[in-house]
Amino acid sequence: MYLSKILEEEKMETRKLGSNFEISAIGLGCMGMTHGFGDASDQKEMIEVIRGAYQAGITMFDTAECYQGVSETGEILYNEDLVGQALSIYPRDNYQIATKCGIKVIDGKQVLDARPEVIRTSLSESLKRLKTDYVDLYYLHRVDPKTPIELVAQTMKELMAEGKIKHWGLSEAGVETIRKAHAICPLTVVESEYSMIFREPEKNGLLDTLKELKIGFIPFAPLGKGFLTATIDPNQTFSKNDTRSKQPRFKKENMAINQVLVELIKKLAKEKQVTPAQIALAWVMAQGDWIVPIPGSRKLSRIEENIKASKVILDEVDLKNIKRALDNMDLKAERWDPNSDNAKRVGK
Numbered sequence: 001m002y003l004s005k006i007l008e009e010e011k012m013e014t015r016k017l018g019s020n021f022e023i024s025a026i027g028l029g030c031m032g033m034t035h036g037f038g039d040a041s042d043q044k045e046m047i048e049v050i051r052g053a054y055q056a057g058i059t060m061f062d063t064a065e066c067y068q069g070v071s072e073t074g075e076i077l078y079n080e081d082l083v084g085q086a087l088s089i090y091p092r093d094n095y096q097i098a099t100k101c102g103i104k105v106i107d108g109k110q111v112l113d114a115r116p117e118v119i120r121t122s123l124s125e126s127l128k129r130l131k132t133d134y135v136d137l138y139y140l141h142r143v144d145p146k147t148p149i150e151l152v153a154q155t156m157k158e159l160m161a162e163g164k165i166k167h168w169g170l171s172e173a174g175v176e177t178i179r180k181a182h183a184i185c186p187l188t189v190v191e192s193e194y195s196m197i198f199r200e201p202e203k204n205g206l207l208d209t210l211k212e213l214k215i216g217f218i219p220f221a222p223l224g225k226g227f228l229t230a231t232i233d234p235n236q237t238f239s240k241n242d243t244r245s246k247q248p249r250f251k252k253e254n255m256a257i258n259q260v261l262v263e264l265i266k267k268l269a270k271e272k273q274v275t276p277a278q279i280a281l282a283w284v285m286a287q288g289d290w291i292v293p294i295p296g297s298r299k300l301s302r303i304e305e306n307i308k309a310s311k312v313i314l315d316e317v318d319l320k321n322i323k324r325a326l327d328n329m330d331l332k333a334e335r336w337d338p339n340s341d342n343a344k345r346v347g348k
Contacts, residue, residue, distance in 0.1 A: 012057030013310055015292050017216025018188030021137070021167050023096050025285065025310045027060030028053050028303065029220055029296035031067045034079040037225075038242045040069030041298050043082055050086035052300040054095060056307055061087065062220070062294045063130075064100035064141055065122050066110060080129035088131040096136035098218075099126050100171060102152075103141045112345065114144035116155040123164060138165040139191060142172055143348040149177050153184035160185070169218070174347045175209045187215045194219035194293075196228060196280055196326060197249070197261055197333050204347065211288065219284055222293035227255070228280040230262050230269075246342075247335055254332035264325055274312050277302070281309035286319055 013025045033046040050061065067079035080099060087095055101122040102114045119140075127133060138159065140152055156168040167188035170178060181187060190210055194201045198221070201207045210217050225244055226232055234255040238245040248254060265276045272279065277295075284293045297303050314322070336343035 012059075012307060014059075015216075015289055017218075017290055017292060018167065018186070018214065021096075021188045021216065023060040023292060024058050025292060026058065026281065026307055027062055027098075027218070027292055027294035028058050029062045029294040030079055030083055031062075031064065032296045033082060033298055034067055034069035034077045035241070036067075036243050038239050040071065040077050043071075043077065046082055046298065047086040049298060049300050049303070050083065051089075053303045054087065054090060056300075056304055058303070058307065059095045060098065060292065060294065061095065062098045062218075064103070064139075065126055066100070066103040066105050066141065068105055078129050080126055084130035084132065092132060097130055097132065098137035098139065098169075099130065099135055100139040100141035101126070102139075102144055112142055112144040112146075114140055114147040114152050116151060119152070119155050120159075123159065127164070134163060135165045137167045137169055137189065139169045139171045140173075142345045143170070143174075143177055145348065149173075149181045150184050153181040157185035172346045172348075175205050177348060178206075178209060178213070178215070182213055182215065187213075189216040189218050191218045191220060193221045193335065194284060195222045195224045196265065196283055196322075197224040197258065197331060198335065199326070207287070211290070214290075217288070217291045219291065219293045220296075222284045223277055223280050223295050225250075227258065228262070228265060228276060230266050230276040234259055246337075246340075248337060249333050249335065251332075257330075257332050260329055261326075261331060264322075268318075268322070272312060274308075275305055277305060278309040278312050279314075281306055282312035282314050283319075283322060285310065286314045 014022050015025050016022045034040045061083055063079045063083045069077040071077055101119050102112060104111045104113050159165045169187055169189040169191060170181060171191040173190060178190060192201055192206060223229055235252060238250060244250040265279050268279045269276045281293055281295065285291060295306050
């Protein structure tokens with residue numbers, strides 16, 4: 001009895017998104033294991049990290065067709081291969097995989113393409129790499145302006161009827177697009193960046209729309225791509241193959257300005273006797289029980305630290321004080337140069 005009680009207390013809580021998509025309260029973003037934050041990590045080590053995350057209680061794993069790195073021998077490393085190999089040893093009903101279509105990597109460049117036939121081909125290839133016959137959550141990674149969103153939604157509806165996907169979602173989509181898509185085939189989730197340093201979903205109507213339509217929200221980069229962990233030196237520089245080297249908020253002068261937020265998080269962490277990362281994640285989760293963050297990490301120790309954030313309690317007074325403090329900060333939180341291709345395909 002006593003042992004059973006301990007195990008129950010340690011068990012990761014779950015959250016239900018949309019109508020019936022139940023997943024661990026914190027997921028794992030796997031992108032950085034192959035690219036995005038410098039060179040790809042050792043793939044055998046990353047398989048063990050993913051398995052360790054599963055054993056620690058995470059059931060939701062996020063990947064994408066276009067998450068590709070390059071090995072030392074020049075071989076393409078598909079993030080989906082990594083996730084599939086790591087999880088295939090476990091009962092399929094015990095975990096959920098989210099992957100994405102709509103961005104093809106052609107000659108090293110990302111190209112938007114959401115035509116129905118392309119989506120179907122992408123899914124077929126993803127299923128092979130993931131070593132499964134269905135995907136729990138299938139996203140349109142970015143809105144393709146050349147393909148009507150209604151056509152995409154109809155394609156997803158057909159794939160659901162065929163049993164190839166269980167749920168579908170949109171990544172980085174605008175409110176109007178979300179409403180159009182949801183009217184054709186109800187969305188289970190929308191994914192977008194959201195954290196204490198990037199609160200755009202509060203300002204552009206995204207959170208209000210999702211709450212109204214009862215669509216779940218999965219924030220990526222809930223730790224501000226590492227900045228909110230209080231482990232990044234404002235004088236730090238990033239390699240060319242680290243996306244942060246291209247993002248305005250990670251310029252030396254902007255990191256120095258944004259340090260005021262890090263100091264607030266450190267102060268809160270000291271008061272609660274937790275880590276800064278746990279405060280940042282707890283804040284995101286406290287914005288609604290229909291929100292599941294997917295912080296990424298290549299270290300199991302960090303993942304275990306993140307999981308414990310689900311136990312951190314921020315009460316109404318805490319949240320009110322944090323909101324007041326955040327509202328009074330003049331942060332330099334821009335993700336991309338407004339004229340960049342990345343910026344132009346967000347929020348469509």
